Structure formats: structure tokens, C-alpha cells
Amino acid sequence: MDDYADLSNTELTALLRRYNIPHGPVVGSTRRLYEQKIFEYETQRRRLSPPGSSAASSYRFSDLDSTSGDSDMYDLPKKEDALLYQSKGKAGVGSYFTTRTYGEPESAGPSRGFRQSVTLLPDADTFHHQVRDDDLLSSSEEECKDRERPMYGRDSAYQSIAHYRPVSASSSSLDLSYYPTSSSTSSMSSSSSSSSWLTRRAIRPENYAPGAGLGQDHQVPLWGQLLLFLAFVIVLFFIYYFMQAEEVSPFQREL
Amino acid sequence: MPTSRKHRDFRAEPVGEKPVGSPAGMGEVPCKELEERGFDEACVVLGQFLVLRKDENLFPEWPKDSWCQRQAVPGLGMPPRACDAFL
Numbered sequence A: 001m002d003d004y005a006d007l008s009n010t011e012l013t014a015l016l017r018r019y020n021i022p023h024g025p026v027v028g029s030t031r032r033l034y035e036q037k038i039f040e041y042e043t044q045r046r047r048l049s050p051p052g053s054s055a056a057s058s059y060r061f062s063d064l065d066s067t068s069g070d071s072d073m074y075d076l077p078k079k080e081d082a083l084l085y086q087s088k089g090k091a092g093v094g095s096y097f098t099t100r101t102y103g104e105p106e107s108a109g110p111s112r113g114f115r116q117s118v119t120l121l122p123d124a125d126t127f128h129h130q131v132r133d134d135d136l137l138s139s140s141e142e143e144c145k146d147r148e149r150p151m152y153g154r155d156s157a158y159q160s161i162a163h164y165r166p167v168s169a170s171s172s173s174l175d176l177s178y179y180p181t182s183s184s185t186s187s188m189s190s191s192s193s194s195s196s197w198l199t200r201r202a203i204r205p206e207n208y209a210p211g212a213g214l215g216q217d218h219q220v221p222l223w224g225q226l227l228l229f230l231a232f233v234i235v236l237f238f239i240y241y242f243m244q245a246e247e248v249s250p251f252q253r254e255l
Numbered sequence B: 001m002p003t004s005r006k007h008r009d010f011r012a013e014p015v016g017e018k019p020v021g022s023p024a025g026m027g028e029v030p031c032k033e034l035e036e037r038g039f040d041e042a043c044v045v046l047g048q049f050l051v052l053r054k055d056e057n058l059f060p061e062w063p064k065d066s067w068c069q070r071q072a073v074p075g076l077g078m079p080p081r082a083c084d085a086f087l
Helices: A002-006 A009-018 A028-048 A052-063 A070-087 A112-120 A123-162 A169-178 A184-218 A222-243 B005-012 B028-036 B042-051 B061-066 B074-086
Strands: none
Touching: A002 A028, A009 A028, A028 B042, A028 B061, B028 B061
């Protein structure tokens, strides 16, 4: 947040306008408030989706003292970076373990968007991935600590499917970036979580296909609908016809 | 918040030049700190509220940021309501 002190009032106003934050004039008494607002907005934005621009700002934040305790989280990924590069390599997809091997929280449970954005980038940019992932890892660590444990069960369920999925080299090295240790279990669990991520992606097209098929089966074709309608009309007609009382004069019975 | 007499008195007339302690919920300590910073009349505090574009969520945080590290001053809910009546 100290970075905002360098910006002039007009620059702050421009930022507020860019983020669509409703604001008033940035004057001496209001400046601090709006700096705080921008800071909160950027923190939130970083947590939800990792755009490229936030990578730089997130590094800035990691250097600042923040009262929320995020600074501890941000320091951790930096140490991880050094280890990550040592352990960087290409892991096979052959082995699958549950991801409980770590005491450290793993980003098994972050949002889908997070994973997607990570995998789209080529191998050459893994450094940038790690930058972004680490920030998200740290931020998601905060948020997902409770969610990650139940996610592990799901991951193990998906792992059997993932056996047969080819894993690109880039994604495997990417996944190594998630986990700090350089032991073989790291690559395996990372590949397992990568495979869980992969299976998640793979399953989506499968979901669409059966959904589409079911949709077709439930729809009755137009001619069928017309036939049904005619049958209904005929049934109603017969009921009405046979329900009619005979027009017999009550006086004409047996004389 | 239940309408106390002080609350009703404050709302009954235009803010005018009432002292900053006149809205209900303005304790002594925040009053003093406000006066030290030049907010000696309630209308000046109201002015700060207006500068913040009448943002009711942001306005109570304004003292929190600078000098009052404790909870927001409850009396700072008054200017929004004063605005409703007279603006």
C-alpha cells in the first residue's frame, strides 16, 4: 500500500476510475481511504483471477508489511522458488498417490480458472507461472485450507481415470512448481494433482456429450406431439359422447 | 438505532453550526480528536461525508484510517441521515 503514496491525486483518481470504484474527490482527507480501497480491490482481484498485470503488483505486495498477515504467506513462495528450480524436471504420469503426503497445504482446491490459466502457458514461461501460481498459492492457502482436505478424496477418485491421459511436459513441470519439496513424492503428488486437474478438464467435454444426448431423448418430436394431441381429443370426444344421457322423455316410459 | 432525544433534536433542524458532539453517538474522545483536526462543527463532518460522495459504507471508516484505530464512531452514522432530511 505504500506504493500508492507515490501516485499523485490525479493518478489515484485515474486508478479508481479504471477499477470502477465509486469515489469522490481525492483530497488530503480522503486520500488514505481511497488508497485503502484500491489496495483491497487489487488484493481481491489477485485472489480471484491472475491477470498478467497483477503479477507485478503482487510481488510488490509481498514486500510490504500488511496487517492481515499475508506477508507471511507471500514470503513462503519466494523460498519455494529456489527449491522449485532445483527440482524442475519432467515427471512421468505413471504413479498416483493421494495428495496427503504433504503437511503443507497444496493448491488442490483452488478455482478452476486458476488451473486453466496455468496450463495454457507454454513451458518456456514456467517462471511466470510460478510467479503467479505462488501468489495464488499463498492466497489460496489462506482461503482453501479447509477446502483442500475434502478435495483430496475427490482427487484420488479421479486419479484412476488419469492413468491413461498423456501429460505434456509443460504441465508436469508446471505442477512441480506448486510444491516446494524436491522429493520424488512431490512430482508424483504434483502429477496426481495435475492429473486430477487434467481429469477435471477432460471430464467436462464428456459431461457435455451425455447432456446433449439426454436432451434429445426427452424432447418429443413435433409429429409425435400432434399425434398425442389427436389421441387426447378423440378420447375426450368419446367420453363426452357416451356420457350423454339419452333423450328420453321421462313420461314415455312404460305406459 | 432507537431514536433518542438527542437524535431527534439533531434531525429536527438544519445542521447549521451545531457542535460536533451534538449527534447521538458521538463520544467525548472522538469529538476531541475531530476538533483537533479542525472538524469543530457538525456541518464540517457532514462536509467530509459529502466529499466522500455520501458513501455510507466508506464514511465510518474515515476516522478509523487516520487517528481512531478502534471501532468506527457510531455517531458518524448521523450525517447520512441528516442528508436524507435536508439535502
